Amino acid sequence: MNAKINRHDFADRLTLADKxxxxxxxxxxxxxxxxxxxxxxVSGGGTPKLMFAVLAQQEIDWSKVTVTLVDERWVDTDSDRSNARMVAEHLFHHESHTAQFVPLFDRAHKDNVDGALADVGARIDALGLPFDVVLLGMGSDGHTASFFPGGDNLAKALDPDGKDTVVSMRADGAGEPRITLSLPRVLDTRALYLHIEGDDKKQVLQNALDGGDAPIAKVLTQERVPLDIYWAP
Known part of the structure; x- marks a missing residue:
C-alpha cells in the first residue's frame, strides 16, 4: 500500500465541499x-457538484487557471451526459468564470473517439507537466477516471510505464465510449485528491485498500504522489 495516503472524513457533504x-x-x-x-x-459525475459551487467562489486569479477533465463521455456538450457541460454549469460561475477550459471531447472526431486521441493528447501535453491538482472520483464498481472493470483498453490505461496521454475506453458499465487520461498522466501532478461520498463507496474503497483488484487500487498502491482522500456519508 502507498504509505502516503491521507484520510479526511467529514460529518456531512457541505463541510467536505467547503474544506x-x-x-x-x-x-x-x-x-x-x-x-x-x-x-x-477535474472529474465529472454528481459527486463534485457541490464542491464545484464552493470552489467557484474562491478568490484567486482564475484568469491564470486552466481547467481540464480527467475523463469524458464521448458526447457533445449539448448532452446531459457531458462532463464538460456539468463543469460549465457548476464550476464556471462567480470568481471562476475567467478560467480557461480545455475539453477532451473533439467535435472533429465526434463519431470516432480513437481518431481523436492524437489531437486531444497533444492538447493536454501542451498544458505542461505536471498538473498542479488532479481531482478523482470513484464509482460503486471501483472505477476511477474511465478505468472501468472489463474495459477494452484497461490494461493500456493502467500501464504505469505507458506513454499514452489519453486512452479510449469501452466497457459494459461505461455507457458511451469514453476518453480518459492514462494512469501515468493522472499521477503526474503536484497534488492528488480522491473525493467520494456515501457508505457504499467507503466500503468499496476499503475493499481496495485491503487488497482488492478494482481499478482504484492502482491509484491507492502507486508511490509517485501522495493521495488525499476526502469522504463524507
Missing part, C-alpha cells in the same frame, strides 16, 4: 504565485 474547495484553491493560488499559472484536472 476540499479551499484546499484546492490554496494549491492553485500557490501555483500562480510560484509559476504564474495553474492547471487542474
Amino acid at each position: 476540499l474547495a479551499r484546499d484546492v484553491a490554496s494549491r492553485l493560488d500557490a501555483a500562480i504565485k510560484a509559476r504564474g499559472k495553474a492547471t487542474v484536472a
Whole structure:
C-alpha cells in the first residue's frame, strides 16, 4: 500500500465541499504565485457538484487557471451526459468564470473517439507537466477516471510505464465510449485528491485498500504522489 495516503472524513457533504474547495484553491493560488499559472484536472459525475459551487467562489486569479477533465463521455456538450457541460454549469460561475477550459471531447472526431486521441493528447501535453491538482472520483464498481472493470483498453490505461496521454475506453458499465487520461498522466501532478461520498463507496474503497483488484487500487498502491482522500456519508 502507498504509505502516503491521507484520510479526511467529514460529518456531512457541505463541510467536505467547503474544506476540499479551499484546499484546492490554496494549491492553485500557490501555483500562480510560484509559476504564474495553474492547471487542474477535474472529474465529472454528481459527486463534485457541490464542491464545484464552493470552489467557484474562491478568490484567486482564475484568469491564470486552466481547467481540464480527467475523463469524458464521448458526447457533445449539448448532452446531459457531458462532463464538460456539468463543469460549465457548476464550476464556471462567480470568481471562476475567467478560467480557461480545455475539453477532451473533439467535435472533429465526434463519431470516432480513437481518431481523436492524437489531437486531444497533444492538447493536454501542451498544458505542461505536471498538473498542479488532479481531482478523482470513484464509482460503486471501483472505477476511477474511465478505468472501468472489463474495459477494452484497461490494461493500456493502467500501464504505469505507458506513454499514452489519453486512452479510449469501452466497457459494459461505461455507457458511451469514453476518453480518459492514462494512469501515468493522472499521477503526474503536484497534488492528488480522491473525493467520494456515501457508505457504499467507503466500503468499496476499503475493499481496495485491503487488497482488492478494482481499478482504484492502482491509484491507492502507486508511490509517485501522495493521495488525499476526502469522504463524507
